[in-house]
Amino acid sequence: MTKESLTLFGTAVSCTQCFTLMSNGLKSLDGIEDILADAETNILTINYNPSTISEDNIRVKLRALGFGGKQLYCIC
Numbered sequence: 001m002t003k004e005s006l007t008l009f010g011t012a013v014s015c016t017q018c019f020t021l022m023s024n025g026l027k028s029l030d031g032i033e034d035i036l037a038d039a040e041t042n043i044l045t046i047n048y049n050p051s052t053i054s055e056d057n058i059r060v061k062l063r064a065l066g067f068g069g070k071q072l073y074c075i076c
Helices: 016-027 054-063
Strands: 006-008 032-038 043-048
Touching: 006 054, 016 032, 016 043, 016 054, 043 054
Parallel strands: none
Antiparallel strands: 006 043, 032 043
């Protein structure tokens, strides 16, 4: 199975509440393999199966959760 990664940056990664919201929302999508957060660098890595879900669909879900654009800012 092919796996691709989407790497995003933003303060929401180091916010426990925001990360939980993102993680739970993304895990509800088919094709999401795992979600890794580095609170020290504010980098979020989403590993996914591109034959099941596209990067665009992941970004649409993040926007629906309140995290828009290329950077993930804390919404608390």
